[in-house]
Amino acid sequence: MTTADLLQRIKKNLERERLAIAEKMVLGRNTDFLSYQKDVGIAEGLSQASEIISETMKKINEEDA
Numbered sequence: 001m002t003t004a005d006l007l008q009r010i011k012k013n014l015e016r017e018r019l020a021i022a023e024k025m026v027l028g029r030n031t032d033f034l035s036y037q038k039d040v041g042i043a044e045g046l047s048q049a050s051e052i053i054s055e056t057m058k059k060i061n062e063e064d065a
Contacts, residue, residue: 004057011053018046 021043030036 004060007053007057011050014046014050014053018043
């Protein structure tokens with residue numbers, strides 16, 4: 001498994017977790033505003049992590065070219 005493959009797998013897992021949080025929120029499973037805020041923060045962090053991975057993969061591909 002290459003570094004790019006590993007990063008892609010991590011990115012997919014992050015996206016899966018973000019979508020699970022979004023589904024939980026859409027279904028109204030947050031019991032209070034604090035829980036909602038926490039989920040929004042986690043989802044944003046997962047999204048940012050995914051972007052960092054994308055940027056890293058782009059840099060790796062540029063270095064290999």
